[in-house]
Amino acid sequence: MQVSSPSGLFSSERSFYHAFEVQQFRAPEFEVKVERSAEAPLLYGDTLQADIKASYFHGAPMVGAQADYTLRRQDSPYRPPGSENEAFTFGQGGSEWWMWGGDGDFGGGGLYRGKGIGFPRPYGSGMLVRQGSGQTDARGLLSVSHLLAAVETPWGEKTPVPPAGPKSEDPPSASTYTLEANVTDENRQAIAGRATYVVHPASEYAGVRADRSVYRAGERARLEAVVVDVDGKRITGRDVQVKLVRKETSRAAVQENGSWQYKYDTVDVEVGSCALVSADAPVNCELVVDKAGSYDIRALITDPKGHKSLSKHPFYVYGEDAVVWQQDQHRVDMVPDKRTYEPGDKATVLVRSPFDKARGLVVIAREGIVSHYPIEVKGGAATLEVPIDEAQIPNVRASVLLVRGRVDVPGAPPGQDLGRPAFAVGQVDLKIEATRKKIALEVLPEKQEVAPKDTLKLKIKAKDAAGAPQKAAVAVMVVDEGVLSLMGFQTPDPLAFFHHDRDPGVSLYDMRQFLLAKKDPEPPPSPAPAPEEAPTDGLLNGDTGLGMRGAGKGGGGAGYFGGAPAADKAMAMPAPTAPMAAVVEEHKEAEASNGPMKKAKRQVAQTATLDATAAMSQPISLRSLFATTAYFNAEVAIDASGEATVEIPMPENLTSFRVMAVAVDPDQADRFGSGEANVKVRKPIMLRPSLPRFANFGDKFEASVMVDNQTSEPQAILVGTRGSNVVISGEPTVGVEIPAGESREVRFPMAVDRVGTMRVQFAALSNGGRDATELALPVHYPATRQAFADYGVTDASIARTLKVPEDALPAFGGLELSMSSTALTGLEDAVDFLVGYRYECTEQLASRLLPIFVLGPVLEQFPIASVSDLAKRQALGAEGSRGCSRGRTGTAASATGTIRPAARRT
Numbered sequence: 014m015q016v017s018s019p020s021g022l023f024s025s026e027r028s029f030y031h032a033f034e035v036q037q038f039r040a041p042e043f044e045v046k047v048e049r050s051a052e053a054p055l056l057y058g059d060t061l062q063a064d065i066k067a068s069y070f071h072g073a074p075m076v077g078a079q080a081d082y083t084l085r086r087q088d089s090p091y092r093p094p095g096s097e098n099e100a101f102t103f104g105q106g107g108s109e110w111w112m113w114g115g116d117g118d119f120g121g122g123g124l125y126r127g128k129g130i131g132f133p134r135p136y137g138s139g140m141l142v143r144q145g146s147g148q149t150d151a152r153g154l155l156s157v158s159h160l161l162a163a164v165e166t167p168w169g170e171k172t173p174v175p176p177a178g179p180k181s182e183d184p185p186s187a188s189t190y191t192l193e194a195n196v197t198d199e200n201r202q203a204i205a206g207r208a209t210y211v212v213h214p215a216s217e218y219a220g221v222r223a224d225r226s227v228y229r230a231g232e233r234a235r236l237e238a239v240v241v242d243v244d245g246k247r248i249t250g251r252d253v254q255v256k257l258v259r260k261e262t263s264r265a266a267v268q269e270n271g272s273w274q275y276k277y278d279t280v281d282v283e284v285g286s287c288a289l290v291s292a293d294a295p296v297n298c299e300l301v302v303d304k305a306g307s308y309d310i311r312a313l314i315t316d317p318k319g320h321k322s323l324s325k326h327p328f329y330v331y332g333e334d335a336v337v338w339q340q341d342q343h344r345v346d347m348v349p350d351k352r353t354y355e356p357g358d359k360a361t362v363l364v365r366s367p368f369d370k371a372r373g374l375v376v377i378a379r380e381g382i383v384s385h386y387p388i389e390v391k392g393g394a395a396t397l398e399v400p401i402d403e404a405q406i407p408n409v410r411a412s413v414l415l416v417r418g419r420v421d422v423p424g425a426p427p428g429q430d431l432g433r434p435a436f437a438v439g440q441v442d443l444k445i446e447a448t449r450k451k452i453a454l455e456v457l458p459e460k461q462e463v464a465p466k467d468t469l470k471l472k473i474k475a476k477d478a479a480g481a482p483q484k485a486a487v488a489v490m491v492v493d494e495g496v497l498s499l500m501g502f503q504t505p506d507p508l509a510f511f512h513h514d515r516d517p518g519v520s521l522y523d524m525r526q527f528l529l530a531k532k533d534p535e536p537p538p539s540p541a542p543a544p545e546e547a548p549t550d551g552l553l554n555g556d557t558g559l560g561m562r563g564a565g566k567g568g569g570g571a572g573y574f575g576g577a578p579a580a581d582k583a584m585a586m587p588a589p590t591a592p593m594a595a596v597v598e599e600h601k602e603a604e605a606s607n608g609p610m611k612k613a614k615r616q617v618a619q620t621a622t623l624d625a626t627a628a629m630s631q632p633i634s635l636r637s638l639f640a641t642t643a644y645f646n647a648e649v650a651i652d653a654s655g656e657a658t659v660e661i662p663m664p665e666n667l668t669s670f671r672v673m674a675v676a677v678d679p680d681q682a683d684r685f686g687s688g689e690a691n692v693k694v695r696k697p698i699m700l701r702p703s704l705p706r707f708a709n710f711g712d713k714f715e716a717s718v719m720v721d722n723q724t725s726e727p728q729a730i731l732v733g734t735r736g737s738n739v740v741i742s743g744e745p746t747v748g749v750e751i752p753a754g755e756s757r758e759v760r761f762p763m764a765v766d767r768v769g770t771m772r773v774q775f776a777a778l779s780n781g782g783r784d785a786t787e788l789a790l791p792v793h794y795p796a797t798r799q800a801f802a803d804y805g806v807t808d809a810s811i812a813r814t815l816k817v818p819e820d821a822l823p824a825f826g827g828l829e830l831s832m833s834s835t836a837l838t839g840l841e842d843a844v845d846f847l848v849g850y851r852y853e854c855t856e857q858l859a860s861r862l863l864p865i866f867v868l869g870p871v872l873e874q875f876p877i878a879s880v881s882d883l884a885k886r887q888a889l890g891a892e893g894s895r896g897c898s899r900g901r902t903g904t905a906a907s908a909t910g911t912i913r914p915a916a917r918r919t
Contacts, residue, residue: 037706040641041495042668043069045196045206054243055212056320057163057185063208065155065194070494070669071695072462073723074153075198076755082157082194084143086165091187091211093218095245096441100346101220101295102326103241105186141168142190149196151754157192161212184214184313184321199758200703200719204498215320217242219253219312222295225367228330233299238312240291247293253314257285257300260307281309302330345413345439347397353444356403360443364397366390366415367437373415378517379405390415399443406447410517412440416525433530436523447512449478452485452686454676462693465636465665469692472658473674475651477684482655485676485686491644491661494669494691504673507685635774636665636786643670651676665786667701667721669693697724697782700732700775704788708765709795710825713742715760716773722751724781732759736773738792740764768792768825796826848889866890 017028046066055061065082067075092103142165147155163185166172193207217240224235236255240248262279287298291314302308310326346365354360371390377383377399388395399411420432452475459470475485644661651657663670670692678684701719708714722728733746742762751757765771771792776785803813815828847861866886 038496038499039202040493040668041070041204041498042202042701043067043075043196043198043204044494044498045194045204047192047194047206047208049208049210054216055161055190055210056216056318057161057212057214058320059161059212061157061159061161061190061192061210061212063157063192063210065149065157065192065196065206067149067153067155067196067204069721070693071667071699071721071723072669072693073695073721073754073756074151075149075196076151076153076752078149078153078199079146079197080149080155080194081146082144082155082192083141084157084159085139085191085193086142087139087189087191089187089189089211091213091218091243093220093241093243093245095241096352097247097348098220098239098241098245101222101237101239103218103220103324105183105323105325140165142166144168155194159190161190163214184323187211187213198719199756200701200717202703211243213243213322215314215316215322216318217248217251217314217316218322219314219324221255221310221312221324221326223310223326223328225328228302228328230305230330231301231303232330234302234308234328235297235299236287236310237295237297238289238291239295240314247291249292251291251314253289253291253296253312255287255289255298256283256311256313257302258282258309258311259284259304260309262307284308305330345415345437347411347413347439347441349441349443353446354401355446356401356406356449358401360397360399360401360411362397362399362411362441362443364388364390364395364413364439366393366395368415368417368435369393371415371417371437373413374521376412376414376519376521377409378412378519379409380515380518382519383409388413388415401443401445403449406445406450407512408442408444408514410440410442410519412438412517412519412521414438414521414523416523434525434528436525438521438523442514447508450512450684451478451508452476452483452676452678452684453478453480454485454487454674454686454688456672456674456688456690458672458690458692460692462695463663464696465663465667465694466638467663467694469661469663470658471661471672472656473649473651473688475655475676475686482653483651484653484655484679485651486679487649487651487657487674487676488647489644489649489659490673491642491670491692492673493641493643493666494671496641497671504671504687504689505675506687507675507677508687511683511685636784638665640664640666649674663692663694665694667694667696667699695723696784698722698728698730698777698779698784700777700784700786702773702775702786702788704773704790707790708771708792710765710768710792710822711795712792713762713764716763718759718761718775719756720749720751720759720777721756722753722779722781725753726781727752728779728781730777730779732775732777734761734773734775736763736771738766738769738771739773740766765792768794794825795822862890 014031014033015028016031044067047063048066049061049063051062061084065080067078067080069075090104092098143157143159145157149155189209189211191207191209193205195203195205197203220239220241222237224237228234234257236257238253238255240251240253242248258281260279261282262277284302284304285300287300289296289298306329308328308330310328312324312326313321315321344367346363348363348365350361350363351358368390369392373388373390374385375388375397376385383405388397397411397413399409401409414436415438416436417434419434455474455476457472457474459472463469469491471489473487473489475483475487477483643664643666646659649657649659672690672692674688676686699721701721703717703719705714716734718732718734720730720732722730727750729748729750731746731748734741735745740763742764745761747759747761749757749759763773769792770789772787772789774785774787777783805811847864850857850861
């Protein structure tokens with residue numbers, strides 16, 4: 014829980030957080046999903062068609078339920094999946110690869126990490142673009158549609174909000190839309206659901222990169238490009254227009270609001286271009302960069318439907334008048350020949366070196382060094398062959414460190430030592446399938462729907478990776494789906510838990526970063542120039558910039574000598590996690606004091622009549638056995654036949670139960686499996702009571718019961734109630750007509766009769782079926798304890814008048830009166846707290862014992878609470894002495910009430 018205080022005269026705005034436990038809950042009776050039937054990717058100009066689907070866990074759709082929804086848009090970079098695409102930049106908004114933050118890498122941020130997956134940081138702000146409400150139809154659906162425009166108009170405004178910054182003709186970037194819905198049942202239970210959808214500027218993206226991130230003026234930059242669809246699959250034969258743009262920034266001193274400051278202006282200058290045609294492998298061209306500054310590679314493509322997509326990748330060029338970084342940031346690209354491997358395969362990895370000739374070291378690691386050997390690169394490329402074995406499941410890392418000695422760089426500016434010794438690092442994680450470790454576990458209920466109290470027959474089958482029967486030890490759980498939905502609980506997957514990605518445990522390190530630059534002879538001194546203000550903008554501040562580490566992503570590699578984390582799979586930004594704002598006032602319902610809820614829009618003509626003979630012939634039993642966990646058995650054994658059968662007596666909840674099973678091979682403890690199935694417990698006519706958790710004596714309330722008609726015809730249903738320790742002030746029976754597949758609420762006014770346990774029974778009678786259920790709730794004393802004290806001095810008799818509270822109930826409570834010649838009699842509660850304190854650290858023991866034994870003489874004359882007994886005090890002292898002596902230091906109290914130092918343990 015977060016509580017915020019607004020800023021005021023003496024303080025700024027502050028936020029406070031507090032956590033609390035929820036120990037009582039009401040299990041949800043239905044679920045809400047937001048679904049989109051179409052599978053094609055969404056583009057700007059398309060219409061988002063989504064359904065808000067509400068259905069009871071017992072399988073029936075929620076008809077006529079109130080649904081409120083919001084649709085929000087969040088700008089988000091998008092990176093197509095696939096390790097072979099990780100070295101390229103897609104779209105316009107993502108952070109550069111060398112700026113990614115994380116565990117030990119450089120750049121200070123730029124990557125949002127969640128649940129082991131890397132997401133580029135969000136940019137821009139979320140926007141509410143649509144909100145509304147409605148009622149679910151006969152299928153439990155409420156449809157929502159929205160035209161996806163590149164520039165959206167915020168909800169409630171008339172003017173679209175243009176993108177920030179100068180006006181541009183560039184295609185838009187990707188964004189994420191979040192549709193969130195809140196559905197309320199007639200018994201006032203509200204459940205939310207949501208879904209996120211990525212909207213693309215085109216159905217294809219261009220990926221672009223340069224062979225280096227830093228060039229010297231006059232060098233030729235090698236620009237590479239690929240084209241992929243939104244799923245990361247390479248597209249061939251697509252025209253790619255590549256432009257090289259230099260960002261020229263100027264600044265001028267201007268006066269604003271009475272003060273002088275710099276104003277910056279940046280313009281894009283096109284310095285080169287080339288036309289490429291995409292292929293399975295990256296295509297490339299070379300362009301000369303003849304001036305220092307910041308550059309962007311811009312790759313523009315057009316998909317088959319005419320939508321354009323633009324990708325930008327930055328790099329930097331230095332010269333005599335520009336900042337010189339301490340070292341070029343070279344990387345080694347490592348590209349595996351497959352995405353995943355099986356044990357016994359031999360992985361072939363292409364090593365793409367930034368140096369024409371280099372020597373280095375190859376390290377294969379998985380929680381330590383598996384193997385290492387030297388490598389020599391000629392012509393800028395080499396290949397590695399990595400044997401894959403079963404012990405390396407699920408991953409092994411291949412890393413390469415290449416070094417190059419000092420070289421001469423013709424035309425290098427004096428004092429910059431561009432030919433100094435250099436190194437480059439790359440790495441790639443080779444994924445290994447765990448199929449050999451998997452037990453294929455099938456959970457096969459005999460029926461998908463059962464009645465309350467029925468016995469569910471469950472067959473469990475286990476097979477190994479080759480499809481042969483498999484022995485297994487299985488744990489089986491049957492749990493209410495409504496309770497699982499509260500926690501977002503997923504069926505455990507022991508295979509993924511025990512065979513998770515392993516850290517390499519190895520870092521590559523190179524000392525060449527500490528080499529001092531070679532100094533040229535100093536030129537003769539020249540006249541001092543006029544003072545000029547030091548530059549303060551951009552990359553001229555200290556050693557900010559790219560740092561000294563070589564890096565590269567395998568398959569784009571991500572390597573650096575300080576030990577690199579595994580390459581993250583990037584994707585669209587996750588949906589905003591803020592709760593849905595309230596969008597519609599609470600729906601007001603006209604209801605009778607002793608009848609069912611009535612809604613004009615849901616009234617139907619009377620078409621059903623109650624046939625007493627047919628209704629009374631329907632079977633009925635009183636449902637009272639409710640359990641959120643219907644079954645748990647940790648020792649179901651599957652023999653060599655690969656099958657086992659379990660019979661489960663089901664409770665009487667009208668809901669959906671998830672049957673979960675997890676398995677381990679008893680002979681080979683590294684093989685695991687899991688499976689699940691769903692079983693619904695339902696009846697043709699169902700009652701779902703909704704009562705308070707407890708009541709106090711004197712309370713009055715309306716007991717709500719939802720009546721469901723799951724037959725194929727309208728039913729006239731007679732609903733009645735009775736109970737013990739309850740007074741029903743209205744009619745105990747109510748007739749209601751319910752169309753096929755729908756539900757109605759019926760209310761009965763009730764009052765508490767006496768303290769104890771209230772038991773309430775509900776019953777429903779119809780031609781299509783009968784149902785009855787019983788609930789119990791505690792009725793508490795409506796009492797609070799109050800204490801008052803009076804004191805004074807007297808040498809004769811004295812009278813005091815006690816006033817009874819006006820709202821006191823005659824049947825409850827009482828008066829306890831104690832008198833004493835000392836105020837110590839008011840310490841009972843405090844002493845009981847000290848004696849009963851259950852934490853046994855030395856500090857707590859001393860805090861408990863000191864006041865008790867200091868007051869030893871007083872307690873002989875004025876007994877207080879439980880320590881009035883001398884024997885009890887002696888036992889307490891002996892126990893405290895033993896407890897204190899077990900600590901390192903402390904104070905021990907003797908049974909006589911004196912204090913002595915405790916023994917020090919060495």
